[in-house]
Amino acid sequence: MTWKTLDDMELAGRIVLTRVDINVPVQDGRVTDDTRIRRIVPTIRDILAKGGTPVLLAHFGRPKGKPVPEMSLRVTLPALEAALGCEVTFVERPDRDSLAALPEGAVVLVENTRFSPMEEANDPQMAQFLASLGDVYCNDAFSAAHRAHASTEGVARLLPACAGRLMEAELTALEAALGAPKRPVVAVVGGAKVSTKLDLLGNLVEKVDTLVIGGGMANTFLAADGLDVGKSLCEHDLAPTAREIMAKAKETGCEILLPSDVVVAREFAAGAENTTVAVTAVPGDCMILDAGAETVARIGTALEAAQTLIWNGPLGAFEIAPFDRATVAAARLAADLTDRGQLVSVAGGGDTVAALNAAQVADRFTYVSTAGGAFLEWMEGKTLPGVAALHQAG
Missing domain, CATH: 3.40.50.1260 (Phosphoglycerate kinase, N-terminal domain)
Known part of the structure; x- marks a missing residue:
């Protein structure tokens, strides 16, 4: 210090x-x-x-x-x-x-x-x-x-x-999460668009052991892997960038964890009819709105093995049920592991705070930052x- x-x-x-x-x-x-x-x-x-x-x-x-x-x-x-x-x-x-x-x-x-x-x-x-x-x-x-x-x-x-x-608490938490963390380190990064988090992903693949990518961002990575994501939110023009990030992760030994199953629906609305399918079987007229149970279990396995967690962004369209299930399940597991002293959990970003509040676990994480832009820039490795x-x- x-x-x-x-x-x-x-x-x-x-x-x-x-x-x-x-x-x-x-x-x-x-x-x-x-x-x-x-x-x-x-x-x-x-x-x-x-x-x-x-x-x-x-x-x-x-x-x-x-x-x-x-x-x-x-x-x-x-x-x-x-x-x-x-x-x-x-x-x-x-x-x-x-x-x-x-x-x-x-x-x-x-x-x-x-x-x-x-x-x-x-x-x-x-x-x-x-x-x-x-x-x-x-x-x-x-x-x-x-x-x-x-x-x-x-x-x-x-x-x-x-x-x-407050500044002291924030800097201490951030140092524990990325400065000199206990390993393995898992980062959960979600949200709508890869384009807003390119610097973040580029920095994290050099710093963490497992990078969980969720939300709309995951669709861009799935598409970059040659999968059909139907009518899902997806930045197809960023496929080359997604492949570059995946290649960089291989070089640094960072495992990227993408959804293996997803919850799909034909409309984004409360209580919309939905089903869970493998990422290789997304219907052309559907959109991906959440991660499936198998993916949540894989994330759970990564969290159980981790000692440090950094979280920014939801795993699905958490604002509307039932597409909040993956985010809530993973957040509650992280909170349980933190309660048991197995995990140092640091989270931040506007959507993240809202998602953790929706899961009713914000007060059970080691530290939740309300700093927004400053938290993101710190995660990106910026001064x-x-x-x-x-x-x-x-």
């Missing part, structure tokens, strides 16, 4: 610029899901306990560098205060003197950083201004760490910097600017 945490910092009497992600869903002027707000509470409480003043920096929506009233962070105040159990001071234009004059125990929320065009441009002038406001920088927004912005990267290089509790800045500071 080459980055510092809150435990390494002297915070008493200091202003702690704390980058958080509270870009939460809002409807009719109210926060409808406060998950991201609740996840930053431990960091804020620890800063307060050490005598520091947390000054929260965050973005909200995409105002494109100008003030947009409906994208004001003011809308998050009630939810933030409820989660913290204390008053939060909202500041549109912060200055060092007013922040320094705040009483001990104050929590400050600064207006949307993206109201300035200098934020997304990572303008040194904005980074310098932010640095002038505080004594210590704490990044607790892994989900924004793939952006080199003034509040995520620029300011981190100008102040003593550390990771907040995340917000994390790199902490490494340098550390």
Whole structure:
């Protein structure tokens, strides 16, 4: 670990610029899901306990560098205060003197950083201004760490910097999953399209022992193997790329596990008439909507033998029953193995979180990341600017 945490910092009497992600869903002027707000509470409480003043920096929506009233962070105040159990001071234009004059125990929320065009441009002038406001920088927004912005990267290089509790948990989990994992390592990658996950697949075949490919993506690989996938979602133009990935996997000794049987239907609708067939016998007028029981059993065998699991994307069209069966069955087995201490399980990505919630196992995985794009870029092996800045500071 080459980055510092809150435990390494002297915070008493200091202003702690704390980058958080509270870009939460809002409807009719109210926060409808406060998950991201609740996840930053431990960091804020620890800063307060050490005598520091947390000054929260965050973005909200995409105002494109100008003030947009409906994208004001003011809308998050009630939810933030409820989660913290204390008053939060909202500041549109912060200055060092007013922040320094705040009483001990104050929590400050600064207006949307993206109201300035200098934020997304990572303008040194904005980074310098932010640095002038505080004594210590704490990044607790892994989900924004793939952006080199003034509040995520620029300011981190100008102040003593550390990771907040959420960032610390995320980085520790990711290190356990891909940095120095216990082997064998299984990766489950699903979702609709191969085209959105080319970098991911290319990186994983060099890092994991077994790569399970599911969802619509699997159809492209099956077609690349010369199989007829009927009317299934399939990127036929990416067949050469799929074959390249399979060839690379052979070179690196990574086993690619594709469906051997699939659930097919003539329409994608709740309760649609469906049947399970071998991948060599998909009717021309049907579409593949889930992995079959035999495939789930093969995935189960791989999970039973594994010590580490990384999961991104569902195995089928999980949004509509009964095409959620494979995803739910595999997720529940992974959760059982995690409960028994046999498996370190790390999952992330929007559809993944929704799928694990649908299977009612999200809280039984070792770690579930809500970071979306940052989690994917990390899985792709890319350097995340917000994390790199902490490494340098550390």
